[in-house]
Amino acid sequence: MHEALTDFAAMVAESPAVRSVLRNPQFDPGVKSQILADLAGDTEPLFTNFLRVAAEKGRAGEIEEIAKEFEHLMAVEEKRLTVELTTARELSDSEADAILKQIEKAAGRKVDATRTVDPDLVGGIVLNVGSLRVDASVRGRLERLRHELVRR
Numbered sequence: 001m002h003e004a005l006t007d008f009a010a011m012v013a014e015s016p017a018v019r020s021v022l023r024n025p026q027f028d029p030g031v032k033s034q035i036l037a038d039l040a041g042d043t044e045p046l047f048t049n050f051l052r053v054a055a056e057k058g059r060a061g062e063i064e065e066i067a068k069e070f071e072h073l074m075a076v077e078e079k080r081l082t083v084e085l086t087t088a089r090e091l092s093d094s095e096a097d098a099i100l101k102q103i104e105k106a107a108g109r110k111v112d113a114t115r116t117v118d119p120d121l122v123g124g125i126v127l128n129v130g131s132l133r134v135d136a137s138v139r140g141r142l143e144r145l146r147h148e149l150v151r152r
Contacts, residue, residue: 002074004047008040009067023061032060081109084128088121088137099125 012018018039022032033055040048054060075082083103085096096115104111118126122138 002070004040004043005050005067005070008043008047008051009064011039012063019061019064022055022063029056029058029060036060036063075112079109081107081111081129083111083113084116085113086116086118086121086126086128086137088117088119088123090117091115103127 012022018035021027021035033052036051036055037048040051051060051063054063054066059066074080081103083100085099091099096113100111100113103113120139122142124137124140126137126140127134
């Protein structure tokens, strides 16, 4: 059900018309329930029933938020660590895998990572894990050096 919910929420997010209908309080929950069931198609019955109950309880417009919270709860249960890896240039898959393996080894947990590129970093990486930020970039080092020089 996890994958079905994630895929379904992404489909809703990509369709402004569907999102608009699901969030419109003027549409009857029964209509929304039928729309969700039709969109779900031949997925597993448990998932279709979940969508129907969400619509009947007035939560059809919150499918995306429900999926995000469900993903968060699954990550906590599976002890997965979600990280954002920012680099100055696009990394090859093997380079990114090597970095992520080091993080997994240090954390002792499986890592789910999103990768972004910020050329302003000049070099190095910035790693965000929840509220923790590890800045090992050239830009970060230059900023720390500048602050140090200003303090003296």
